[in-house]
Amino acid sequence: MKSAVIFLAVFASFVSQLLAAETHTWWFEAGWVDANPDGMMDRKMIGFNNSWPLPTLRVNKGDRIQLYLINGFDDRNTSLHFHGMFQNGTNQMDGPEMVTQCPIPPGETFLYNFTVGDQVGTYWYHSHTMGQTGDGMRGVFIIEDHDNFPYDYDEEVILTLSDHYHQDSDALIPKFLSRFNPTGAEPIPANFLLNETRNNTWNVEPNKTYLLRIVNTGGFVSQYLWMQDHEFTVVEIDGIYVEQNTTNLLYITVAQRYTVLVTTKDTADENYAMMNRVDIDMLDVIPDELELNGTNYIVYNQDKFQQEKPQPYLLDSIDDFLDDFYLKPLSKEKLLDDADYTITIDVQMDNLGNGVNYAxxxxxxxxxxxxxxxxxxxxxxxxxxxxLVYGTNTNSFVLQGDDVVDIVLNNLDTGKHPFHLHGHTFQLIERHEAIDDNDDPVAFNATDHAEWPEYPMIRDTAYVQPQSYMVMRFKADNPGIWMFHCHLEWHLDQGLAIILVEDPLALQNEESQQLTENHKQICSKNGVQVEGNAAASMDFLDLSAQNVQEKRLPTGFTARGIVALVFSCVAGVLGLVAISFYGMQDIDDVEERVARDLDVDLDEDDDEEEDGAVAEIVASNSSAGDSSTRKH
Structure with a gap:
């Protein structure tokens, strides 16, 4: 009887949710828009319907999305990814080009049609086409569940962090992926933005609790965020409610989201600074003109603000930021069972035969x-x-349905990296401390590691420390093709990604996973087949025509290199011999020869003063290393 009552209650809730579900239909045309985000230089940004920044999209849990994306460009493809959405049963709506969809060619329209399912919280959407997120194709996506939100607040505010370049990706990417940039140094941003601008103002009222949804929509750097004389109480990360944790300093990598509560002061006597700062450890160089600290304003008193703005509020140290590893999910979800399958991947940056630095x-x-x-x-x-059918250069791993999977990521690189898993959240069960550049990298040791938490932190984007490692665990309960990649735009452009092929036989059997007619038309416009292996062959084990990476740099010297080296050495030795031989010879009539070269007339009747002048010229040219150009 009790079970029946519970079933009826759950069923009634489901029906109520179904009846309350709404369909949101949006038509957005992507194209260039004139903008000046940092107030320092006009440039083109990618907007929707001739407007930028992109709009915040709001839905309720269980709602359906129908977003028609029109490619308004005349010279490039585009795509759209709803970051953090599981896309249960709708894998083709996930967005990455040539992973789950064909790119959208100029003038064509793609329908992103899916239900948000049992997800709530702070998300975002962005292009998954190279360079377009950094060029402005990014916006916030909120899934609300007012009846079940676990904490009280009075008003909601959205804050986005991002980095900004004065050049677009068409100019930046070729210079970055170039043999003339052999170290793979990432382009340095021109500025760092809060809500797509600088010196942002947040107007508040006394005695109110604000819910701040904070999203790093940038393409490169992590940022620190803090407030003068105020605190953050973290209640959600990446769509996962967590037990409250109060801090005065947040560290937010690109693609991460933090939802926090901020309670304002009792009076409106003062205004305060809110600071955002770049993680300088991620920059190869720091230009003198680069503003590392951004000053924004929490305004209680407008009259006072007009007279005098708060001064920058700098910290003595930014080392004591909140470590998200220790945030516990409010659901008290325990550590999953031991892994059925472990994927161990090592991160490294290196050059290939074309001289370009890859990941x-x-x-x-x-x-x-x-x-x-x-x-x-x-x-x-x-x-x-x-x-094998997915190709040797896609780094694909096939997962069995419902397996518990561990991703062990060993970072052999000296930089931090934020990694994002599509289609899932994961438990971060271990993250080792950073290792100094002067020491060797430390890899995960399955027989000697830290104790794993009972209630691990859960999110969809986490960072690994330099020359260190982290271990992520999730359950393969969502059939589909899911990317796992570094969310730094530059590193994804360099190839830092793997593909998880999750339960492909179940994927084939789900009617909702079959390609839509609209999708097939988009592929046809691009000249892309809808069947075949990675090489577009229907002989699925024949990869002879697949796309592959550049050849490796040869080890040691090639035959051509040896010949060039020998001739260079011989030429060098002969040159030294010639210099030594002629340098030790006495040269007759040196004054006359130099005078002739310099077009100076020497008559037999010239006086001693003129001879002295020529001698002085000779001495001068001798001391200068004979660097003048001679006429013959």
């Missing part, structure tokens, strides 16, 4: 296949469980 997982830099990986999984039949 690697296990010595493989991600190269797009000739048809989207999802299409291969849907069309390969039983061979869909064979990793």
């Amino acid at each position: 690697f997982f296990n010595n493989v830099t991600y190269v797009k296949p000739k048809i989207p990986t999802l299409f291969t999984a849907l069309s390969a039949g039983r061979l869909a469980t064979n990793e």
Whole structure:
């Protein structure tokens, strides 16, 4: 009887939610918009419907999304990813080009059609086409659940952090992925923004509790955020409610979200500074003109603010920021069972034969296949469980349905990296401290590691420390093709990604996963097949025509290099011999020769003063190393 009552209650809740669900239909045309985000230089940003910044999209849990994205460009493709959405049963709506969808060509429209499901909280959306997020194609996506929000507040505020360049990606990417940038030094931003501007003003009232939804929508740097004489109480990260944790300093990598409560003062006597600062450890160089600290304003008293703005509020140290590893999910979800399958991947940066610096997982830099990986999984039949059909340069791993999976990530690089998993959240069960550049990297040791927490932190984007490691655990309960990649735009451009092919046979059997007619039309416009392996072959084990990475730099000297070296050495030795031989010879009539070279006339009747002048010229040229150009 009790079970029946519980069932009826759950069923009634489901029906009520279903009836309350709403369909949101948006038509957005992507294209260039004139803007000046930092107030220092006009440039084109990617907007929707001739407007930038992009709008904040709001829905309720269980609502349906129908977003028609029109490619308004005339010279490039585009795409859209709803960051953090699980896309249960709608994998083709996830967004990454040549992973789950064909790119949208100029003039065409793609319908992103999905239900948000049982997710709530702070998310965002952005292009998944190279360079376009940094060029402005990014916005906040909120899923509300007012009846079940666990904490009280009076008003909601959205804050976005981002980095900003005065050049667009068309100019930046070729210079970055170039043999003339052999170290892979990332382009340095011109400025750092809060709510897509600088010196932002947040108007508040006394004795109110504000819910701040904070999103780092940038493409490169992590940022610190703090307030003068106010505190953050963290209540949600990446769409996961957490037990309250109060701090005065946040560290937010690109793609991460923090939802916090801020309670204002009792009186409106003073105004305060809110500061955002770049993580300078991520910058190869720091230009003198780069403003590392951004000063924004918490305004209680407008009259006083007009007379005098708060001064920058700087901290003695920014080392004591909130460590998200210790945030506990409010659901008290326990550590998942031991892993059924462990994926160990090593991060490294290195140069290939064309001189360009690339990023690697296990010595493989991600190269797009000739048809989207999802299409291969849907069309390969039983061979869909064979990793080979997805290509040797996509770094694909096939997962069994409902397996518990560990991703062990060893960072051999000297920089921090934020990694994002599509289609899931994960438990971060271990993160080792940073290792100094002067020491060797430390890799995960399965027989000697820290004790794992009972209630691990859960999110979809987490950072690994330099020359260190982290371990993530999740359950493979969402059939689909899911990217796992570094969310630094530059590193993804360098190929720092793997593909998880999750339960492909179940994927084939789900009606909702089959390609829409609209999707097929988009592919046809691009000349992309909707069936085949990574090489676009229907002989699924034939990869002879697949896309692959550049060849490796040869080890040691090639035959051509040896010949060039020998001739260079011989030429160098002969040059030294010639210099030594002629330098030791006495040269007759040196004054006359120099005078002739300098067009100076020496008559037999010239006086001693003129001879002295020539001698002085000779001495002068001798001391200058004979650097003048001679006429013959």
